[in-house]
Every structure is written in C-alpha cells, then in structure tokens.
Amino acid sequence: MELPENLNKDSNGYESAEKIILRWDSTASEDARERMIFETDRQEADLYLQAVDEIQRSLSNVSISTSSNAGKNANAVDDQSKVNTTIQIAMARLEDEFRNILITHSSALETDSLFDPSSSSISTPSHHELEEDDTLSNDDSSHHDLLQLQLQHCESSDSSTYRSTSSIREVDLMPSEAICDLQAIAMRMISSGYLRECIQVYGSVRKSAIDSSFRKLGIEKLSIGDVQRLEWEALESKIRRWIRAAKVCVRILFASEKKLCEQIFECVGTDIDDACFMETVKGPAIQLFNFAEAISISRRSPEKLFKILDLHDALMDLLPDIEAVFDSKSSDSIRVQAAEILSRLAEAARGILSEFESAVLREPSRVPVPGGTIHPLTRYVMNYISLISDYKQTLIELVISKPSTGSRYSGDQTTPDMEFAELEGKTPLALHLIWIIVVLQFNLDGKSKHYRDASLAHLFIMNNVHYIVQKVKGSPELREMIGDDYLRKLTGKFRQAATSYQRATWVSVLYCLRDEGLHVSGSFSSGVSKSALRERFKTFNAMFEEVHRTQATWLIPDTQLREELRISISEKLIPAYRSFLGRFRSHIESGRHPENYIKYSVEDLEMAVLDFFEGYPVSQHLRRRSQ
C-alpha cells in the first residue's frame, strides 16, 4: 500500500485510533483508571492494539512527510507533536496494562511439587552414623577436662554426593495467553522507543515474584556477622535447606524466568531478554550465593568439615547449570562469584583437615582413662576418618598435597615422623589418613606414660591400637586407602603391646613358681627348703591376689581380644601352677596350716582369670580351695 503524502487520506483510521487511545487515558478519566483493557475483553484489547499500531504508522508517515518537505511546515510539526502525545498516552497505558498482566500472573512458585525426594542424587554413599561417644561415664568427674565429643549424626537422607546429572527444568510461569498479550504489548512499546520503561516494569514485578518464591523456599537474608555468630548445629540445618533451595532456584526458578523473558521478548532480539532477565534475577542470585559465601569464610573447625563438603559438592554439581542459565556477559559477576565460593569451600575443607591433624596431635588431656580402655580421642578420630572415607570421592580431588609431617632426623620430640618412601603410590588423601593414625598413636603413646602402672600402659595401647585396626577393617574404603601393609604394622603393634603387658605383669608372678632356689643341697631326704617354699606360696598368693584385684577392674572392651589375652595368660599361668603344686604340695601338706599357703586350686585360678579385664571390681575373697 502506498504511503500517503499527508494524513488527510487516512484521517479516518487515525482519528478513530486516536479516539480509542484517548478514551483509555487514565490521567483523564475515572473510568479509564478503574478498568484494565486486557482484563475486560479480548476484543477491547485487540482494538486497542490495533489503534496503537495505527498511531505508530501515522507517526512514521508524519516523519516521512515532514522530512520530505523542503521547509518546516508548522502544521506538520503540530501534527507530529500531537501524534507524539498520543503515543505517549498509549505507552503509558500499555505500561500499566503490562504491569497489571504481570502482577496478575506473578505468584510464588509452587514449591511443594518441586522437592521430589526421588529426584535427589542418584548415588547415595553408605554413611555410617557416627558412633555416639558414650563410654565417658558420667559419674567420673576426672574426665571433665577431656574433650567434649559431640559429633553430629550425619543424616543419610541428605546424601552427600550430588552427582546427579544436570537437570534444568523450566516450568511455565504464566499461561500462554498472558504471554501472548505481554509479547504484543512489549513489541509496541519497544518499537515506539519505550524499551526502558518496559524493562523497568518487567523487572520490578518479576523481582517481587522471585522474592516470594525465595521466602517459600526458606531462603533467608542473613548477614555474614549473623552466620559467624550462629551455632554450627543451627547452621547445619540452614545449609541443608540452602542446598535444596539452591537447586530449585538455579534449575527451575531462574531457568524458568529466563525462558519467560525469551518468550515475551521473542521478536525483539536477545539483548533485550538478557537485560530483562538480569534485571530480574541479579539481586536474588547474589542474595542466594551470599549465604554460601558466608559459610565458606567462617572460622574453621573440625566438625564443620562434612557439611562444608556437602555444600561444596552441591555447588559443584550446580556449576554447569549456573553457567547455562547465566550465560551472558552481564551475568559474569554471578558466575565468577559461584566459582570463587567453590574454591573457598575447597580451601576451607583442606584447611580444616590440616587443623584436625594438628588438633589430634596437640590434644592435651592428661588424665588417664580408667581401666586402660579406649580413649574418647581414639573413638572420635576413628569415627571422623571413617566419615572422611565416605567423602572420599570429593576429598580425593580436593586434597592434593601431602601432610606436613615431622622429619625423621630432626630430633624433634614433639612430632612423630612418617617415612613416605614406603608409602609409594598412595593418594595424598590416603597419606593424610595414615598420618592422622600416626599422629593419634603418637598422642596415645604420650598419654600412656601417665599410667603409673606399666602394665596398664601397655594394655591401654593394646586396646586403642586394636580399636584402630578394627575400625579400619570395618570400612572397605578406609581399608583400601590405609592399605594392608600399614594395617599389618598396626596389628603388630597391638600384639607387641599385649606381649609387653604380659611380661610386665606375669614375669614376676611366675617367678614365684620357679624351681631354682627351692632345693637345698645337703641332706638326702628332704631336698626342699620348706621355709623358702612357704615364702614362695605366700608371695605367689599375695601377688596373684593383687594382680587379680587390680586387673579385674581393667577393661578390654573387645570380647575377642579379652578372651585371647585371658587364654594367653592361662596358658602360661595354669600349667606353671599345676606343675608347681604337683611337685611341692606334699611338702606343704606335711607341715602345719597348709591352707595358709596353698590357698588356691588350679580350678580356682582358672576361674579367677575369667575375672580379668571385665572392668568390675571383685570381692577380695577368692574361693578357697575346696576340700
């Protein structure tokens, strides 16, 4: 169709369009303010849009006709001004309509259906629940200066490795009819040069929709100071919640917003829908990540390791989605922030591991555990590294340097050393775990020196190293990392301790039952010194009673180990006593008060050995030998 030279030809179309526009001028009439075109009637809306189109056409006509005139035609200028005014009125109206449609369809995301437990990670590591440390008897006040060991139970429902594949799921935030309307309006606004207004309106309404979604998802606005002040337990549940929420935000909420922008601004180019998208989500995205950032810079302490790893893994998992959703230049800062947080979390994890090692080394409690049983430190540390082995997948990638150990030749008494040559081919993580065990033993060795009784010291070491071995054997991942070579070393150590114990206690007891010194040279008939023999028996009885009384209160928690040690004792004690009795009882029985010297039968001793290492005191009176 030919463009008209002036407006007159088309004046009817223009005039009626103008009428429509003016009718809906909300600055002019009450009625126009009360009703919304796009809510009223499909037809009204179409008519209005057509009117706008008509006016826009006229505008370009006027520009053409004005510029094609040689001189400025006052009428043309007037016309142009009039048209401009009409356009402005139309744009103002459309802006309101735009806003209204957006508001009508902007509610918080339906989040209940989104937390689908089955859709969370595919691989669930076998978390074993941390053993509650309960061997500290409450009535034993001497343990109050020992460490407080309150390791949290890991909730296996929130699995720690989020290795599920990226699953961006866009949902329809608005019915398609609304989107069509918005598209139509946006087109007109943008072609009239009112892009900025359009973006402003869009951003402000969608932002408050996102805010409501955030509230529903439980995303809080916490300052860094708040996060530093909160108890770690409280933070743990916040972290859990954040992880769930962040996935929904990135994969569903933000992705859907992006799609919405693309749909509404489909016809007008990607820069615009990018701008709208960033206008909408930049602030909320920063708010979301601020929490993770605050966690990543909190003070390091051992109990934080696992939740920090959880957070790290979740963010790592989300990173590809973050990059997909925030792929424009203007969203650089968000991607960069996410990457920064990830690296801080990794650094924090490494730092915590280091600190843990130092803390184990330095743990200063001096009060010996009664009964020589398993020290709370041992339990804590072994539980901790078992858990570390559960997080092996992540930690193997994060831990890349060897532990800082003492040097073999430094002569420094305060740190153990570890020879790395014999640990070729092990990952740094495995080296760290071994180092932790080395350091633990070093500390335990120090603690054992506080026992006045050397036997008890040996028993203590035996118990604790045995526990270490059991824990390593009990976890396939841990065992694989520690390696059977080192395991053998550890086994050797506790066997050695058992032997040392036996030597320390029983050598002197069995010494009473030796042959030498009892025979007297000289007269032919009785070659045995009765007095010496009586002394022997008395000494043996006294020693045995003492040992029995004392060592019944000692404890070997592991049943099998207890049995084994008792059997080992019996194997040495019983035959020696039986043979001693056999050879020398007649000499005593032929004298006065034999019962003072031969107090116990072999069976009595056998029974008594069963009392050993039970952890209970026994009555002083052993069963006298029955007659």
Add this chain to the structure above:
Amino acid sequence: MPATDYQASFLGRISIRRNQVIAMDGNHEQELQDLELFSKHVSERFAELLSSPDDVPFDALLSISWLRKLLDFFLCCEAEFKGILMMGNDPSQISKPPLDRLIPEFLDRSVKALDVCNAVTNGLESVRHYQKLAEIVVSALEQKPIGDGQSRRAKKALTSLMSAMNVDDKECSAAKATERSWSFSRRGVSSKDRVPEHFRSVSNQVAKNWSAAKQIQAMTNNLVPPRGAEGSGLASPVYTMNVIMVFVMWALVAAIPCQERNGLSAIHFPAPKQLNWAQSIIGLHEKIGEEWKKKEKKGTAGLLDEMQKMEKLGNILMDFTDSFQFHGDITGQKAEEAAAHAAELAETCRRMEEGLLPLQMQIREVFHRIVKTRTELLNALDQVGKSSPPLL
C-alpha cells in the same frame, strides 16, 4: 589457591616447631623502619585523596571516581599493613599482648566491614536503578523540539526517579516523611493496590534488622589509640589500619544508599593528634559529617556526587515539565535551558554507566582482600596458639 601454594607461602614461614625461634635482634631495626614507612605512606596517600583542584566544590568529593580512589587507598594500605604484620620477625607476636587483644578485635571489625561491603553493593544496584530511570528522562528530553508527549514521558520517569530516591532513603533513614507529595497520577495501580512495593527500586538483599549506622558504630567500639609503650610496636599500625577500614566503610555508607543510616554523622573517629595523618582524617570526617547533617534535614538520598547532581537536575527538570504541562509549548531560552540541564543529566548518567560497574568490582576486591587477610590471621593464630585448647 592450591593447597601447596598455601602451605609454601605461609605455613613455611611460621615454624611449627617450638624450639625454633627466628633470630630477632638484627631485624628489630628493620621493623621500626617498616613501621615508620607505613605511617608515612598512609599520610601521603591520604593527602592525595584530599587533594582536588581548588575550583572543584566539596560536593565533588564523594563522586564515583573519588570513591574508587578511596578504595585504591584502602587496598594499598592494606597490602602494606599485611606485609608488616605477617612477615614480621616473630610470628608468635600476634598472640602476645597487646596484639592478643587487638588482633581478634580487628578480625571482628573485618567481618563487620564485609557486611558493609555487601550492603553497599546492594545499594549500588539502587543507584543503577536511578541511572536507568534518569536515562528515560534524558531520552525523552533529547528530542527537539520537546513536545507534549516527551514532556509527559519525562515527567513520569522523573516522578518515579524522585520517589525512588526518596523511598529508598525513607527505608534507609527514619527521617520524617517529606512534605513533598507524590505528584503523579495514580496510574497503574488499581484500587485493589496489589503491589505495595511498587515504588521500591530494588529488592533489598540485606537482612531485615541490619543497620548500616549501627554496624559502623559497632566498628568504632574499642577503637582506642595505643598508649605509651604499646604505641612503639605493632599496635600502632594495627590501630591505623583499623581506623582506615572504619573510615572507608563510613564514607561508602555516607555516599551510597544503605539500609538504616540514621545517626551516621554522630560517629566519631578517635584520631590522636600525634598521628601524622590524623588531621586529614579528622578534616575529611568533619566535612562529610556536615554534609550528611544537611542532607538529613532535607531528606535527600545519599551523598554520592552523581546522585546529588541527579537529584538537583531532577528537580529542575520536574519544574520544567510541570510548567510545560500548564503553559503548553515552551520555546526560546527556557527550552535551551532545559536542553542544557538534560544534557548535564545525560553526562551524569554516562559517568554512572562508566563508573558503577568498576566501583562494584572494586568493592568486591576489597571484600576478597579482607577475607584473605582474615583467613591468614586466623590460621596464624591457630598455629601459634598451641597451648590453647584445640578446637576438638
């Protein structure tokens, strides 16, 4: 940073072995020199900050470019400070008095500063929002001759702009409501009034009860200059750095809209006269404080130079569009004036466009730096505090 770097760069310097003590004697001289140098550099840099050509009015002091200089100043001083503290001769010094008290306080202030950084970043988003609204005004008034349509459009945008600047400030300070009526017609909000936050410019990312003024006030707690013998050791640069940090945060908050800034001018910096940079900071503090008081009375938005200009021009242009509405066409001198003002506004927008993003990035860098120093100090404390109960 990979763990190896971390270990090599820092742990390597701090000896874990108790029986190794790095010789101190020869280095004491060096240390004193370093401290003096630090102090000197601080005053020099401060003087640079204050220097502006005489014909530039004070208002231009808190401009975007000046703020960027301020942040540079902070980063330079911080780097030097860290050098003194960390590469010092005896690493265990940080756990001995008076540092055993001063360092934890410094760390606490650092955390507060981090929150201020975040709040200011959030505030910059508001400023960006004003910029965008102003750009609408500019594009409306750019067309010549200015017709009724453009004037209306400009007025609408101006109204949003002025309300936004006011509302944000109302959110920001508990100042009494201005008398200024919202001279816009109630368009777009139907009688059901579904969007209460309609005129809020930027969704607020800051925690609800957080107050910028209170935060800065808290940062000045215990900020006491070292006395007597204390002043000769590391206590002095620690104090200096503290004051610099608090001052920078304070200036940022004064310039940029942040949540709850009531009482900002009441915050004092104890800066004893003997410190050679004290005069500069006191002077600066007074100037900014006065401007702030003026602002509080008027009820206008932050002291950022560009924002002040925007506000001033906004008012002028608002009057212009008002008179346009009532008197119809305006030509000649008035039109030229309006065009000139619009051009100024365009210039302000341009400066914002150029400067806001780099400013945000700089604040982010400050954030990172503070975090890094804090982490390193915490590690150092843990290493040195071997006799203290471990964290298990």
